[in-house]
Amino acid sequence: MGMLEIKNYTKIYGEGKKAADDVTLTVESGDIYGFIGHNGAGKSTTIRAVVGVLDFTEGEIYIDGHSVKTEPMECKKVTAYIPDNPDIYENLTGIQYLNFISDVFDISGADRETRIKKYADMFEITEALGDQISSYSHGMKQKVAIISALIHEPKLLVLDEPFVGLDPKATYILKEIMKEMCAKGTAVFFSTHVLDVAEKLCNKVAIIKQGKIIASGTMEELTNGQSLEEVFLEVVDEK
Numbered sequence: 001m002g003m004l005e006i007k008n009y010t011k012i013y014g015e016g017k018k019a020a021d022d023v024t025l026t027v028e029s030g031d032i033y034g035f036i037g038h039n040g041a042g043k044s045t046t047i048r049a050v051v052g053v054l055d056f057t058e059g060e061i062y063i064d065g066h067s068v069k070t071e072p073m074e075c076k077k078v079t080a081y082i083p084d085n086p087d088i089y090e091n092l093t094g095i096q097y098l099n100f101i102s103d104v105f106d107i108s109g110a111d112r113e114t115r116i117k118k119y120a121d122m123f124e125i126t127e128a129l130g131d132q133i134s135s136y137s138h139g140m141k142q143k144v145a146i147i148s149a150l151i152h153e154p155k156l157l158v159l160d161e162p163f164v165g166l167d168p169k170a171t172y173i174l175k176e177i178m179k180e181m182c183a184k185g186t187a188v189f190f191s192t193h194v195l196d197v198a199e200k201l202c203n204k205v206a207i208i209k210q211g212k213i214i215a216s217g218t219m220e221e222l223t224n225g226q227s228l229e230e231v232f233l234e235v236v237d238e239k
Contacts, residue, residue, distance in 0.1 A: 001065055002026035003156050003187035004050065009059035011045050011211075019045040021211035023059070027187045027204070029155070032178055034202035035191040036232060042211040043191035044084065047160050050189070051081040063156055077105070080154035084161040086145035094129035094136070094144050098151065105152035112151060119147040122173050138165050146174060150181075157181060159190035163197060175201055199228035209236050 004027040011020040020042045027033045037043050048054035050061055052072050060067060066074040089097055095116070102112040120126040123143040133141060142165055149157065157178070163171050178188050178201065192198050198205060199219065205228070206216035215222060215235050223231055 001062070002028045003031075003064055004158075004189055005060075005062040006046065006050065007060045007062075009046065009049060009056060009061060011042075011049065011054070011056050011058070018211045020049070023208070023211070023213055025206050025213065025216055027156070027189045029185045029187050030182050031204050032182050032188045032202045033190070034198035034205040035189065035208065036193060036195065036198060036205060036228075037191075037208035038193070038236065041208045043208060044160055045211075046208070047081075047158055047189075047191055051079060051158050052076060053081075077152075078155040080149035080152065080157050082145055082149045082157075082159040082162055084164065086141045088133055088141060088145055088148070090134040091132065093132055094125065097133060097144060098129070098148055101148040102151050107151055115151050115153075116147065119150055119177075122177070123147070123170060139167060139170065142166060143170060146177075150177065153186075155186055157186055157188045157190075159188070161192060162190055163192065163194050171197075195227075195229045195232055199223070207232060207235055 006023055006025050009020055009023040010018060012018050023042070023046055035043055035046070045054065049056045050068065052068055052075065060069070062068070063075040064078050068075050092100065098116050099112065117126070120129060125140055125143050128136065128140060133144065136144070162174060166174065175197070182188055202219055204218055205222055206213050208214070
């Protein structure tokens with residue numbers, strides 16, 4: 001069984017529009033799985049169902065063998081989610097927020113100190129952790145959100161458009177962290193429309209159009225000598 005299993009997931013909004021239509025995919029431990037599609041194709045809808053933000057009735061989603069519907073706490077314990085627009089507590093300082101998240105996941109004092117220092121140093125925000133989050137730029141808020149997601153060493157890391165708003169150096173660091181986590185067995189599932197990044201980073205990819213997955217597989221299978229961009233434009237425009 002994969003670390004993340006989405007089986008026949010369908011989400012219909014009020015007016016009958018299928019935002020996700022029979023979506024099925026599996027992300028194994030050690031995968032960096034890219035989820036690509038135009039805006040409005042169903043990427044965020046699917047991701048928000050995976051992390052338990054969005055209710056759904058049709059289909060099943062399992063994380064590490066646990067059902068998102070019936071065992072949400074078990075799923076959340078092993079999952080980290082970085083939304084496309086980090087909405088974090090403005091009235092806390094960076095370090096207060098990171099300690100709060102550490103408390104939620106019951107991380108020991110020694111472990112949280114080591115991990116916060118490691119990632120804050122990498123993203124060069126250690127000096128700012130004593131400042132209120134309300135004073136942070138969008139990019140800094142994003143970095144704090146990323147660090148907060150890594151503190152409990154999740155088995156599944158889910159990111160929605162993680163590179164939007166990050167400067168080139170931070171983008172590079174996040175990619176390196178994703179690779180490092182995968183090498184340790186974490187499964188990474190992320191949406192993006194930055195196709196050249198996905199092509200270099202992912203070992204697997206799924207393309208979604210109007211709620212349906214129209215192509216998926218290993219990067220080699222899908223691209224087969226072409227660029228991901230060429231394949232994406234071909235399949236999205238064709239079908």
